[in-house]
Amino acid sequence: xxxxxGFQALGGETVYDGRLVQVxxxxxxxxxxxxxxxxxxxxxxxxGILAHDAEQxxxxxxxxxxxxxxxxxxxxxxxxxxxxxxxxxxxQRELAExxxxxxxxxxxILTYYTGAGFTDERVHLFLATDLFPSxxxxxxxxxxxxxxxxxxxxxxxxxxxxxxxxLIALMWLGRRLNA
Amino acid sequence: xxxxxGFQALGGETVYDGRLVQVxxxxxxxxxxxxxxxxxxxxxxxxGILAHDAEQxxxxxxxxxxxxxxxxxxxxxxxxxxxxxxxxxxxQRELAExxxxxxxxxxxILTYYTGAGFTDERVHLFLATDLFPSxxxxxxxxxxxxxxxxxxxxxxxxxxxxxxxxLIALMWLGRRLNA
Numbered sequence: 001x002x003x004x005x006g007f008q009a010l011g012g013e014t015v016y017d018g019r020l021v022q023v024x025x026x027x028x029x030x031x032x033x034x035x036x037x038x039x040x041x042x043x044x045x046x047x048g049i050l051a052h053d054a055e056q057x058x059x060x061x062x063x064x065x066x067x068x069x070x071x072x073x074x075x076x077x078x079x080x081x082x083x084x085x086x087x088x089x090x091x092q093r094e095l096a097e098x099x100x101x102x103x104x105x106x107x108x109i110l111t112y113y114t115g116a117g118f119t120d121e122r123v124h125l126f127l128a129t130d131l132f133p134s135x136x137x138x139x140x141x142x143x144x145x146x147x148x149x150x151x152x153x154x155x156x157x158x159x160x161x162x163x164x165x166x167l168i169a170l171m172w173l174g175r176r177l178n179a
Numbered sequence: 180x181x182x183x184x185g186f187q188a189l190g191g192e193t194v195y196d197g198r199l200v201q202v203x204x205x206x207x208x209x210x211x212x213x214x215x216x217x218x219x220x221x222x223x224x225x226x227g228i229l230a231h232d233a234e235q236x237x238x239x240x241x242x243x244x245x246x247x248x249x250x251x252x253x254x255x256x257x258x259x260x261x262x263x264x265x266x267x268x269x270x271q272r273e274l275a276e277x278x279x280x281x282x283x284x285x286x287x288i289l290t291y292y293t294g295a296g297f298t299d300e301r302v303h304l305f306l307a308t309d310l311f312p313s314x315x316x317x318x319x320x321x322x323x324x325x326x327x328x329x330x331x332x333x334x335x336x337x338x339x340x341x342x343x344x345x346l347i348a349l350m351w352l353g354r355r356l357n358a
Contacts, residue, residue, distance in 0.1 A: 005240070005241065005242045005249045005250060005322055005324070006242070006249045007242055007244060007249060009244075009247075015195065015197070016194065016195035016197075016202055018194070018195075018202060018218050019218045020218050020296075020297050021202065021218065021220060021297060023195055023197060023200065023202065026244065028244045030242070030322065032322075036244070038244045038245060039197050039198045039199050039200065040244070040245045041200060041220055041245075041298075043294075043297065046294070046296070061184070062184065063184045063185070063186055063209065064292075064295040064296065065186060065188075065205065065207045065215070065217045065219070066217060066219045066220075066295055066296065066297060066298060066299050067292050067295045067299050067301075068188075068299075069292075069295065070184045070185045070186060071184060072292070072295055074295070077296075079296070110341070110346075111341065112340075112341050112342065112343050112346055113243075113246050113248075113251070113341055113342055113343060114293050114294045114343055115222075115225075115293045115294070115298075115300060115302075115343065115344075116243040116245055116246045116248065116251055116253070116342055117199075117225070117243065117245065117256075117258070118199050118200060118222065118245060119220075119245060119294075119298075120245050120246050120247075121294060122246075123294075123343075143184055143209065143211075145184070158354075161291075162289070162290065162291050162292055163291065163292055163295055164291050164292060164293055164294065164302075164343045164344075164347065165294075165343075167289075167291055167347050167350075168343065168346050168347060168350070171346075171347070171350035171351065171353075171354065172350065174350075174354060175337075175350065175353060178357065
């Protein structure tokens with residue numbers, strides 16, 4: 001880190017405390033002495049799972065009310081909404097619940113910030129391979145359509161996709177398969 | 180769209196009205212009759228600019244208080260915070276203000292949803308080429324370090340990057356250069 005761009009948190013207050021998010025007004029002092037105030041959406045974070053075998057990858061389509069899209073194409077994902085649960089455990093739970101799969105091999109892909117200008121949300125992406133059927137499907141996601149997407153058509157999935165975590169995961173896979 | 184995953188907005192209320200975001204509790208009726216309530220962070224949207232010539236691309240490092248990162252590596256970007264301004268015009272303004280560049284060629288890359296589970300934010304990514312120096316630098320971003328990053332080291336930038344819009348833009352460029 002460069003001292004010139006460092007900053008120190010001075011504290012703040014919660015101005016909204018909701019179900020998924022908290023909004024805080026936080027103050028910071030920059031290395032040059034200037035104090036700034038930021039509106040920050042606190043979010044518990046999420047996981048996304050790129051599950052594939054030699055022929056296909058598992059995608060889902062689900063209604064996303066927040067963006068008025070009934071058919072958004074996504075990788076399986078979920079919020080870190082179980083207290084104390086680590087990202088890998090959350091990813092394993094979500095893959096079982098959303099698509100009824102387990103995996104013998106789990107590898108972290110990367111962790112990214114969703115929108116660093118306004119929210120602290122981090123998304124942890126995992127690669128799940130050596131897959132097997134799991135019966136942990138909770139039945140709570142009945143509006144989710146599960147798609148077995150041919151790996152050979154990965155480029156088409158990327159072209160259709162408008163969801164950040166899915167774009168990142170699929171383009172990461174494209175780089176890996178071409179490497 | 181499939182009728183089975185369609186939904187109808189039933190209205191809602193604003194529970195927080197801030198500087199950057201608004202939080203709404205909205206109700207929806209799904210095609211199967213179930214009514215659900217969603218907490219949605221409304222955001223005006225943003226633009227990101229992938230600016231490059233034959234040898235280099237322009238990246239920035241800036242402090243991001245929301246995620247406690249003084250040195251996040253990003254493409255130039257900004258919020259759609261000027262009323263009535265279209266995404267392309269915002270991208271042109273931001274490229275001039277943040278890195279002092281204009282471009283004779285602008286092409287849309289794609290538009291994605293930041294985090295479709297909780298926010299309606301959309302980010303519009305543009306490719307800016309045929310670059311020229313611009314004097315529109317507003318001086319308002321004095322903590323931004325401008326990096327001229329060799330295109331040959333694109334893979335290193337991707338590996339270092341933890342910012343969603345930048346990961347998407349750089350991996351998109353990687354696909355294009357390898358195509």
